[in-house]
Amino acid sequence: MSYLIVIGVTIAIYAMLTVALNMVVGYAGQPNLAQSAFLGLGAYFAAVLSTRYHLGFWWTIPVSFGVAGLAGFILGAISLRLREDFLAITTIGLNFVVVAIFQYIPFFGGAVGIYSIPLPTIGARTFGNLDFLVVALLMLALVVAVSKYLEKTWLGASLTAVRDDESAAASVGIPVASYKVVAFTLSAAFAGMAGSIYAPFLSAITPTSFGFTESVVILSMLIFGGSGTIRGALVGALVLGALPEVFRFISNFRLLTYGAILLLMLRFQPQGLLGEASAVSSLIGKVTAPARRAADSRANGRAGEGRTRDRGTPRN
Amino acid sequence: MALLEIESLTVRFGGLVALDAIELAVEKGQFVSVIGPNGAGKTTLFNVIAGVLRPSSGRVLFDGREVQGSRPAHMSHLGVRRSFQVGRPFSSMTVRENIRVSAAGRRILQGLGCLAPRAANRAIASWVEELIGRVGLEDFADRRAGELNMGELRRLEIARALASHPSLLLLDEPAAGIGADGIGPLAELIRGVHRSGLTVMLVEHYVGLALSLSDRVVVLDEGRKIAEGSPEAVRNDERVIGAYLGKEGSRAATVNPLGGES
Numbered sequence: 001m002s003y004l005i006v007i008g009v010t011i012a013i014y015a016m017l018t019v020a021l022n023m024v025v026g027y028a029g030q031p032n033l034a035q036s037a038f039l040g041l042g043a044y045f046a047a048v049l050s051t052r053y054h055l056g057f058w059w060t061i062p063v064s065f066g067v068a069g070l071a072g073f074i075l076g077a078i079s080l081r082l083r084e085d086f087l088a089i090t091t092i093g094l095n096f097v098v099v100a101i102f103q104y105i106p107f108f109g110g111a112v113g114i115y116s117i118p119l120p121t122i123g124a125r126t127f128g129n130l131d132f133l134v135v136a137l138l139m140l141a142l143v144v145a146v147s148k149y150l151e152k153t154w155l156g157a158s159l160t161a162v163r164d165d166e167s168a169a170a171s172v173g174i175p176v177a178s179y180k181v182v183a184f185t186l187s188a189a190f191a192g193m194a195g196s197i198y199a200p201f202l203s204a205i206t207p208t209s210f211g212f213t214e215s216v217v218i219l220s221m222l223i224f225g226g227s228g229t230i231r232g233a234l235v236g237a238l239v240l241g242a243l244p245e246v247f248r249f250i251s252n253f254r255l256l257t258y259g260a261i262l263l264l265m266l267r268f269q270p271q272g273l274l275g276e277a278s279a280v281s282s283l284i285g286k287v288t289a290p291a292r293r294a295a296d297s298r299a300n301g302r303a304g305e306g307r308t309r310d311r312g313t314p315r316n
Numbered sequence: 317m318a319l320l321e322i323e324s325l326t327v328r329f330g331g332l333v334a335l336d337a338i339e340l341a342v343e344k345g346q347f348v349s350v351i352g353p354n355g356a357g358k359t360t361l362f363n364v365i366a367g368v369l370r371p372s373s374g375r376v377l378f379d380g381r382e383v384q385g386s387r388p389a390h391m392s393h394l395g396v397r398r399s400f401q402v403g404r405p406f407s408s409m410t411v412r413e414n415i416r417v418s419a420a421g422r423r424i425l426q427g428l429g430c431l432a433p434r435a436a437n438r439a440i441a442s443w444v445e446e447l448i449g450r451v452g453l454e455d456f457a458d459r460r461a462g463e464l465n466m467g468e469l470r471r472l473e474i475a476r477a478l479a480s481h482p483s484l485l486l487l488d489e490p491a492a493g494i495g496a497d498g499i500g501p502l503a504e505l506i507r508g509v510h511r512s513g514l515t516v517m518l519v520e521h522y523v524g525l526a527l528s529l530s531d532r533v534v535v536l537d538e539g540r541k542i543a544e545g546s547p548e549a550v551r552n553d554e555r556v557i558g559a560y561l562g563k564e565g566s567r568a569a570t571v572n573p574l575g576g577e578s
Contacts, residue, residue, distance in 0.1 A: 154420050154434055157409070157416070158420070158425065161406045165404045167404065168476075170388040171398055172420075172480070173393050173418075173421065174389060175426060
C-alpha cells in the first residue's frame with residue numbers, strides 16, 4: 001500500500017510537470033527542454049530554505065513558485081529572438097547551466113546536493129506518505145484548474161493562434177512576444193511549485209536529478225499522451241510514470257524506452273495518444289458521437305435564441 | 317487629409333530595389349487597387365504598410381501619424397488589417413474561434429482583459445456571428461479552419477481582417493487560387509465591405525477584378541510607380557500595357573492584358 005502511495009506521489013509530480021509544460025509546448029507551440037531545471041530550481045530553493053533557514057514547508061511553496069517563474073520569465077525573454085530550432089537548443093543549454101549552478105555554487109550544496117530535508121508538518125503532525133499524496137494531488141488539481149481556465153480565456157486562444165501561425169497572430173493584434181513570455185513564466189512557476197514538494201518527499205536531492213535527460217522524460221510523457229490537451233498531459237504522465245514500476249525490467253532501460261516512445265510517437269502519431277484528432281480520440285469521438293450530437297442540438301437551440309435577441313439590440 | 321500617405325518609400329533587399337521612391341495617398345473611403353506584373357513590389361508595399369517590413373527610407377503616415385517600422389500587432393491596433401496572399405488560418409481552431417480571437421482588439425489583448433473568459437463577452441460573440449453570416453460561412457462555423465477549401469479560407473481571411481472594425485483593409489490577392497465561379501461572389505463580398513464605409517486597398521493579379529472594383533488604380537513595375545489614375549485611364553495607358561506586354565510576351569500579343577473580365 002505504502003509503495004503504491006509512493007508511486008502515486010511520483011506520478012502526481014510528473015503530471016504537474018507535464019500539465020505545466022503543456023502551457024508552453026502544447027498551447028503556445030514553443031519547444032522547451034528545460035522543464036526539469038525549473039523543477040530543480042523549485043526543489044533546491046525549498047530544500048535550502050527549509051534545511052538551512054528552517055523555513056516551513058508551506059512558505060517554501062510560493063518561494064519555489066516565484067523563483068522558477070522568474071527563471072521562466074528570463075528564458076521566455078531570451079526566446080523571443082530565436083527561431084524554434086535554436087530555441088530548443090537554447091533550452092537544452094539552459095538546463096545544463098542550471099545543473100552546473102547547483103553543482104558549483106556552495107549555496108546549493110555542491111555535488112553531494114542537499115540531504116536531511118525536514119519533513120513538512122501540518123499543525124503538530126509530521127507528513128507521512130499519504131499526506132504527501134494528498135498535497136501533491138491538491139497541487140496537481142490547482143495546475144489543472146489554472147490550465148483549464150487558461151483554455152477558456154483570450155490569452156489561451158491567443159497562444160493557440162501563436163502556435164498555429166505567428167505572423168497571422170501578429171496581424172490580428174496579438175502581442176506574440178509578451179504572450180510567449182507569459183506562457184514560459186506560468187509553465188516554469190508551476191514546475192517550481194512541484195519542486196517544493198519533490199524535495200521534502202525525496203528528503204535528499206542532487207544536481208543530477210534535474211538534468212537534461214529528465215527534461216526529455218517529461219517531454220516524452222507530454223508528447224506520448226498528446227501535446228495541447230490537459231487529458232493528454234495527464235495520461236502521458238500516468239502511463240509512462242507507471243510503466244517502469246509495472247514492468248521492472250524497463251527501469252534499467254528507462255531512457256531508452258522513453259526515447260524510443262518519443263521518436264515513434266513523433267513519427268507515427270504526432271498528436272499523441274489523446275491529443276486533438278489523434279487516432280484514439282477520434283475513435284472515442286465516433287463512439288460517443290450520437291450522444292454528443294443530441295447535446296449539441298440542444299445547446300445550439302439555446303444559442304440560436306440568444307442570437308435572435310442580440311440582433312435586436314443596436315451595437316456601437 | 318488622406319488616411320494613408322506614403323512618401324518616397326524605398327525598400328532594398330541587399331542589392332535589389334524592391335520599391336523605389338513610391339508616392340501614394342489613399343483618401344478615407346476610397347477603393348485603391350495596386351496592380352502590376354510579378355515582382356513589381358505589390359506585396360512588399362503591403363508588408364511595409366502592415367508593419368511586417370521596415371522600409372529602407374521614406375515615410376508612411378497613417379491618420380497623420382508616422383508609422384513606418386511599427387510592428388504588425390501595433391498596426392492592427394491602429395486600424396490597419398490585412399488578409400494574406402496564402403491563406404493563413406489558425407488551423408487547429410474553429411472558424412468561429414478564428415474570428416473571435418481576431419476580434420479581441422487592443423483593450424482585451426494588452427492588459428488583464430486577456431485573462432477573462434472569451435465566452436463571457438456577449439458583444440463580441442454576437443458580432444462574430446454577424447461576421448460569419450456576412451462572409452457566408454454559417455455552415456462552417458464549427459469546422460476546424462484547417463479543413464476549409466481555398467474559397468472558404470479567403471472568406472475567413474476577410475472576416476478575420478474585419479473583426480476588429482479596422483479603418484483600412486489590405487487585401488492581398490483575395491482571388492488567388494479560387495475558381496472562376498468563385499470570383500463573382502467574392503467580388504460582391506468585397507464591394508459590400510467597401511460600401512459599408514471601409515477604406516480598401518487591393519493587390520490583385522486578376523486585373524479585371526481590380527479594375528471593376530476600384531476608384532483608383534496604382535500600377536507598379538519593377539518597384540516603380542508607372543501609372544496612377546481611374547480604371548479607364550489605366551486601362552488605356554501605353555506604359556501600363558507595355559509593362560504587361562513586355563512581361564507576358566506571346567499571349568499578350570494577341571490580347572490586351574488589361575481588357576477586363578473577358
